[in-house]
Structures are given as structure tokens and as C-alpha cells.
Amino acid sequence: MELHQLRYFVAVAETGGFSKAAKRCYVAQPSLSQQIIKLEHELGKELFERLNRKVALTEAGKALLPRAKLILSEASNIKSAILDDVDSGSGTLSVGMIPTIAPYLLPGSLDKYGKRFPVSRIKVNENLTDRLIKDIINLDVDIAIMSLPIDDPLIQTKTLFDDPLVLALSPGHPLSKIKNIKIDDLKSIPFIALEEEHCLGEQIKSFCYEKQINPEIICRTWNLSTIQHCVSYGNGISLVPKMLVMTDSSQSCEYREIKGQSPSRNIVAAWHKDRKLSKLALEFILIVNEIYESLLESYKV
Amino acid sequence: MELHQLRYFVAVAETGGFSKAAKRCYVAQPSLSQQIIKLEHELGKELFERLNRKVALTEAGKALLPRAKLILSEASNIKSAILDDVDSGSGTLSVGMIPTIAPYLLPGSLDKYGKRFPVSRIKVNENLTDRLIKDIINLDVDIAIMSLPIDDPLIQTKTLFDDPLVLALSPGHPLSKIKNIKIDDLKSIPFIALEEEHCLGEQIKSFCYEKQINPEIICRTWNLSTIQHCVSYGNGISLVPKMLVMTDSSQSCEYREIKGQSPSRNIVAAWHKDRKLSKLALEFILIVNEIYESLLESYKV
DNA sequence: CGTAGTTATAGGTATAAACTATACAACACA
DNA sequence: TGTGTTGTATAGTTTATACCTATAACTACG
Incomplete structure (x- = not known):
């Protein structure tokens, strides 16, 4: 027929x-x-x-x-x-996001996206970098929000912003009295570390190695919120992303930036090098940026 | 495409x-x-x-x-x-029926058809013979229930049954006392006639002409029920189809068959000579027959 | 009985969908 | 860095089929 x-x-x-x-x-x-x-x-x-x-x-x-x-x-x-x-942007969008970003940026982004494209469908995968890279290559995910470095040649990236890492201290910690904390102040101090399967854990480890800090790792966890709790209980200090700080309403920890060479991670959108980003994907990237900017704004005030 | x-x-x-x-x-x-x-x-x-x-x-x-x-x-x-x-017989059927049949057979037929073919759609046109013939030729009507003669060469017919014409008398009319009414008894008697645009009116007229009865037509109407009323009021007598008699629950008239050459009309289904009747059309014809048979049954009892 | 109006059939043409063969690109793996 | 594998695109050819013209067969109608 x-x-x-x-x-x-x-x-x-x-x-x-x-x-x-x-x-x-x-x-x-x-x-x-x-x-x-x-x-x-x-x-x-x-x-x-x-x-x-x-x-x-x-x-x-x-x-x-x-x-x-x-x-x-x-x-x-x-x-x-x-x-x-x-x-009308009624297409479907599949995004990935690593677990050390998602808790802080995903809720706001999803909300904004849903309001801007009410007829579109969006699917989110929260996964570690390795898995997201596979997803991108297999075309299961259109774009992923993750952190450099990404060395796979099939992936192209676009930098969104730099997210600094800041010190997390228990309230009243000795370090919190120092006005300008320097790197050397951190040597051999009790440290709560993130699992190195997380790219963030790996990045912090490299940073310490580079700066020749040898923190005494007394706890290793998969979860940033675990770190927060440990720090607030005075078990040790840690380095956490600023986006965590800006969305932490509990004030159970004190946070300090490190003067001088402040570490930071480079947050990017990543996608298959041969693919052209859809309009919706571009919009989603914009929205993530806006959410981060608005966090910065409201944190300053 | x-x-x-x-x-x-x-x-x-x-x-x-x-x-x-x-x-x-x-x-x-x-x-x-x-x-x-x-x-x-x-x-x-x-x-x-x-x-x-x-x-x-x-x-x-x-x-x-x-x-x-x-x-x-x-x-x-x-x-x-x-x-x-x-x-499943979910097709649509378009039937025609002349006004001197429809009041007596249509309600029962429609009811039975609707029960037998609940998903089918049926459309009925009540019209005079001439118009129904045009409808058949124009394919607006699949089958029509009407009365012979039909002389159009594009139409083919199938006889369903013979419906006798019976005398309608007012209660206590002199003729009602006669046991065996003969044709000659009707000569020059006051008569309520049906309009000759109805095939039935034409048939009755021919019948009278043939039998050399010259009734005195004191009323000419478009409607059999008008005839009934006039007869019951004693304005005159008339000839009406037996199917009317069998469905008349009022008993306002008396009815007598004419002995000898009782007139009757030949009721047929008519359709376009080149068309093959659909299953539904055949079923409808059957149903009309069944309705007439059941009237006969219940009338005898 | 011829004319006009209809659909079906026959036979040829042309379009386009199919095929084969091959080029080209990107991996995979040695 | 080659070499084989796997994938799509392109070129050229063949085949199938949708199309056309011409005409037949039929009927209605004048």
C-alpha cells in the first residue's frame, strides 16, 4: 500500500x-x-x-x-x-551531570528549563565522569555537565565557569581565626577526603600533591554532604566546591577561600565531537550558567 | 512522501x-x-x-x-x-420507504435492525415513489421499500409480500351487517380517497376504475390517518392497507375484507439494477418481512 | 443508430526505485 | 603506520512500475 x-x-x-x-x-x-x-x-x-x-x-x-x-x-x-x-522546543533532551555538581545546580536548572520549555521532555542521568563519557559516545546522552580534565578524543567541551574550591572548617576551628589562610597552613592537617572515583576527589588529591601538602586523610567518603557533617563535627577540614557553599543554608561549617593560588575546577558542558548541539541543549547550557551566576549574586548579598 | x-x-x-x-x-x-x-x-x-x-x-x-x-x-x-x-456489519445503510408503509413497518423494523446490528448506522428517507426512484438512481438510497408498479428500467425489485386492501367502515355502518361484502356493494357510495400522488391512491383509483365502481369521493387527503378519522366519524368508507388495520389499536373503525377479487398491493424492495445488495441491505429486507409476518400472527390471535 | 460519457485493456515510455561496484571516512588492531 | 573492518555516499546500470496514448467495451440518451 x-x-x-x-x-x-x-x-x-x-x-x-x-x-x-x-x-x-x-x-x-x-x-x-x-x-x-x-x-x-x-x-x-x-x-x-x-x-x-x-x-x-x-x-x-x-x-x-x-x-x-x-x-x-x-x-x-x-x-x-x-x-x-x-x-516550539518540544523535543526531548537527555543530559548527564556528575554527582559533585548535580545537588547544587540541577534543581534550579530543571525548574528553569521546565518553565522555559514546558512542552519539552528532559531526562537526567547523574553519574561519574567515566560513565557519562560512555553515555555521550553511545548517544544515550546529548550533553553532560562535568569537570575537566576530559581526555577522550571523541568528546568536545565548552567551559561554563570556574568553580573555586574553598576550605571547610568546623565553627571556631583554629584556622578560622587566621585572616589570610595560605597553602602552607594546611600541611599535615586532619582531612576529610572525597573518594577518588569522583573527579573532584582526584582533583583535590592532585592539588595537594602539586602543592606538596600531605594532609592526614582520616575519612574517605563518596558524598560531599558526608564531608560537610564530618567537618562540622570537627573531625577535620576539607576542600569543597564553592557551589556547595553557596547553597548551604545550614551554616554548620565555616568556609574560607585560600589566598594566593586558590584551587578551582573547570566546569564544562561536554558532548560528542561530531554532533551539533540542539537548540534545547544550548538552552540548557545557558540555564546552568544562569543558575550559577544567580548563586554568586545571592551569595554576595 | x-x-x-x-x-x-x-x-x-x-x-x-x-x-x-x-x-x-x-x-x-x-x-x-x-x-x-x-x-x-x-x-x-x-x-x-x-x-x-x-x-x-x-x-x-x-x-x-x-x-x-x-x-x-x-x-x-x-x-x-x-x-x-x-x-461485523458496522457499515451504513440508507433505506427509503413510502409514506403509506412507513408508519406501520418502520418503527418495528428500525428497532429490530438496531438490536441486530448495534454498530451499524442506518438512515431512513420517507418519500413518495417518484422521489425514491430518483434517490436510488442517484445512489443516495441503497434500498427502498415501496409498492409496485415500478416501471423504471434502472430499478430492480424483489417482492416481499402482498398487502391486501380492506374496507374501512364506521362502527355500525350498514355494510358492516352484510356477511360477504362484494364489489358491487360499493357502487356510488361516499368515499374518502387518498391523494393520487401516493401510489396507493393511484392504485385504489385504478382498482375502482377496473371494477367499474364509481365512488363518490367526498374527501381527498394526503394522510391515511386522516382517512381513518373521517371514516370513524361516518363521513364515508375507504380502502386502507391491511398493515394499517393490524397496527390500529384504537378500534375506531370496523374493517372488512372484500370477498372475491380482493384488491391488494405488492410490496417490494427496490434497488439500482446494477448494484449488488450489501449484507446489511439484505438483512433489512428480511427484517421488514419478519415484522409483517409478526403483525399477521398477532392479528390472527 | 450514432454520439457522448464512462471504465478497462493493451502496449509502449519514462521515471524512479532498485541493484552492483566502488569511493570515502573512521575506527580497531596489529 | 599500515591494514582490515564497518559504516555511508556516490556513480552508473538495470529493472520495475507508474505513467501515457490509443482503443475497446459498455451504456445512456438523443
Whole structure:
């Protein structure tokens, strides 16, 4: 079955004759007749009673007519429907985000995205960098919000912003009295570390190694909120991303930036190097940026 | 746009590649590629991002996929849907009936038909014979229940039954005392006549002419129920169809059959000579017969 | 009985969908 | 850095089929 056969069929039904239908369809009458016959063979039913000066729909024809019209109208609407869909941003977007970003930026981003593109569908995967890279390559994820470094050659990235790492101290910790904390002040101090499977854990480790700090790691956890609790209980200090600080309403810890060479992580959007980002993906990236900016704003005040 | 293009498109989307899709569709890969390209041109949008070992749907592709699947499933369901429709008698039937039959047989027939074919749609036209013949020829009506004679060569008929004409008398009318009323008893008697535009009126007139009765027509009406009333008030006598008598619960008139050459009209189903009656039409004819039979039954008792 | 109007059939043409072969690109793996 | 594998696109050819013209067969109607 092909659409032109349905077109011819509807034309015959509506004009009441093969000749008139052929005129309407801009084909010769025999061509149209043959296509109708072909359709009838395929369906195994006569569609028309051929009378002398008119044709009448058989029962099968009557049953076909509304269905054929439906299909044709759906087919002819497809083009405009697709344009509408694309323009109105009703597509679907699949994003990934690492666990050391998601808790702080995802809620706000999802909210904003949902308001800006109410008809779009979005799916979020929170996963470690390695897994997200695989997802990107397998096309399971359109874009991922993660942290450099990313060395896979199939991935391209765009920097969103730098998120500094700040010291987390228990309230009243000796260090909190020092005005300008320097790197050297951290040597051999009890430290709560993030698991190195997290890129953030790895980054902090490298940073300490580079600066030749050898913190005494007394706890290693998978979870930044665990770190917060340990720090607030005075078990040790830690380095946490500023985005955590800005969204921490508990004030159970004190936070200090390190003067001089403050460590930071480079937050990027990452996607398959051969893919062109969809409009929705670009918008999502913008929104993540806006959310971070607005955190900065409200934190200053 | 043609259905095979949509089939190829869905295959590519579902298999994630042109080669695999071509295998699934039993065509060579270049053929399929070209059809996809053609579809893309027609829609004015790329449907796939061609990556190295995979293809990803673009936004336009994502928008097309569910629509294409819908159309294809509708198309593939058409055959069975039509068979279902035809077998289950969900077709539509358009019947005609003359006004001197409809009041007595239509209500029961419609009721029975509706119960037997609950999903079918039926449309009834009550009209004079001339108009019904035109409707049949114009294919506006599938079958009509009417009375012979019908002389149009485009119409074929099937006799359903003979409906006798009986005398209608006012209660206590002198004639009602006669045991065996004969034709000669009717000569020059006051008569309530049906308009001759009704075939029944014409038939009665011919009958009187044939039998050389010259009734004194004191009233001419369009309506059999008017005749009933006039007769019951003693204005005169009349000839009415037996089907009226059998459905008259008022008993306001007395009815007598004429011994000897009792007049009757031949009730038939009529349809276009070139048309094959649909199953539903045949069933409707049966039902009309059954209704008349059941009237006879209940009248005897 | 011929004319006009209809659909079906026959036979040829042309379009376009199919095929084969091959080019081209990107990995994978040695 | 080659070499094989896997993927799509392109070129050229073949085949299928949708199309056309011409005409036949039929009927209604004048």
C-alpha cells in the first residue's frame, strides 16, 4: 500500500468517478484505475461498484474512506507539525551531570528549563565522569555537565565557569581565626577526603600533591554532604566546591577561600565531537550558567 | 512522501544505522539511503546526524518518529480493520420507504435492525415513489421499500409480500351487517380517497376504475390517518392497507375484507439494477418481512 | 443508430526505485 | 603506520512500475 493509492481512492470516492478523480489528481485515467485495482487486490476487496455513469462505495470502501482520509491528513500535516515541534522546543533532551555538581545546580536548572520549555521532555542521568563519557559516545546522552580534565578524543567541551574550591572548617576551628589562610597552613592537617572515583576527589588529591601538602586523610567518603557533617563535627577540614557553599543554608561549617593560588575546577558542558548541539541543549547550557551566576549574586548579598 | 520512505525511516531510527535498516527492509543500502535523502529534502530538514558508526535522530527526526510510526501502524491495520468492519456489519445503510408503509413497518423494523446490528448506522428517507426512484438512481438510497408498479428500467425489485386492501367502515355502518361484502356493494357510495400522488391512491383509483365502481369521493387527503378519522366519524368508507388495520389499536373503525377479487398491493424492495445488495441491505429486507409476518400472527390471535 | 460519457485493456515510455561496484571516512588492531 | 573492518555516499546500470496514448467495451440518451 502506498499513499498515492489512498489519494486516488479518496479522489474517486469524493468525485464519484474515475475520470473526474484522474483530472483532480493530474494523472491519466488508466493510471489511476490501475492503482485502484492494485489497492483492491492488496486489500482483497472491491472498493467500488462500477456502475454506468457513477461509482458507489462498497461496504469495504465505506470502511476504508475515513481511515484513508485520516492517514492522508496525518501525512500532509507532518511537515508543519515537525516544524512546529522543532520551533516550539518540544523535543526531548537527555543530559548527564556528575554527582559533585548535580545537588547544587540541577534543581534550579530543571525548574528553569521546565518553565522555559514546558512542552519539552528532559531526562537526567547523574553519574561519574567515566560513565557519562560512555553515555555521550553511545548517544544515550546529548550533553553532560562535568569537570575537566576530559581526555577522550571523541568528546568536545565548552567551559561554563570556574568553580573555586574553598576550605571547610568546623565553627571556631583554629584556622578560622587566621585572616589570610595560605597553602602552607594546611600541611599535615586532619582531612576529610572525597573518594577518588569522583573527579573532584582526584582533583583535590592532585592539588595537594602539586602543592606538596600531605594532609592526614582520616575519612574517605563518596558524598560531599558526608564531608560537610564530618567537618562540622570537627573531625577535620576539607576542600569543597564553592557551589556547595553557596547553597548551604545550614551554616554548620565555616568556609574560607585560600589566598594566593586558590584551587578551582573547570566546569564544562561536554558532548560528542561530531554532533551539533540542539537548540534545547544550548538552552540548557545557558540555564546552568544562569543558575550559577544567580548563586554568586545571592551569595554576595 | 510515500509510505515506504516512512518505513525506511523508522527502520533506520530503530536499528541505528542505514546498513542494518536496509537488511531489515530487504533492500540494498544505497536504495534506502536515497529514499531517506529524498524524504529529508521533502521535509526540508535533516532527519539523522550521520556519525561514524551510528546515526542519531535530529530534533526533526525525533519529531517525525512517533508520527511515522502512527501512520504506518494505521496503514498496516487497515486491511484487518476493513474486514472487521464488513463482517461485523458496522457499515451504513440508507433505506427509503413510502409514506403509506412507513408508519406501520418502520418503527418495528428500525428497532429490530438496531438490536441486530448495534454498530451499524442506518438512515431512513420517507418519500413518495417518484422521489425514491430518483434517490436510488442517484445512489443516495441503497434500498427502498415501496409498492409496485415500478416501471423504471434502472430499478430492480424483489417482492416481499402482498398487502391486501380492506374496507374501512364506521362502527355500525350498514355494510358492516352484510356477511360477504362484494364489489358491487360499493357502487356510488361516499368515499374518502387518498391523494393520487401516493401510489396507493393511484392504485385504489385504478382498482375502482377496473371494477367499474364509481365512488363518490367526498374527501381527498394526503394522510391515511386522516382517512381513518373521517371514516370513524361516518363521513364515508375507504380502502386502507391491511398493515394499517393490524397496527390500529384504537378500534375506531370496523374493517372488512372484500370477498372475491380482493384488491391488494405488492410490496417490494427496490434497488439500482446494477448494484449488488450489501449484507446489511439484505438483512433489512428480511427484517421488514419478519415484522409483517409478526403483525399477521398477532392479528390472527 | 450514432454520439457522448464512462471504465478497462493493451502496449509502449519514462521515471524512479532498485541493484552492483566502488569511493570515502573512521575506527580497531596489529 | 599500515591494514582490515564497518559504516555511508556516490556513480552508473538495470529493472520495475507508474505513467501515457490509443482503443475497446459498455451504456445512456438523443
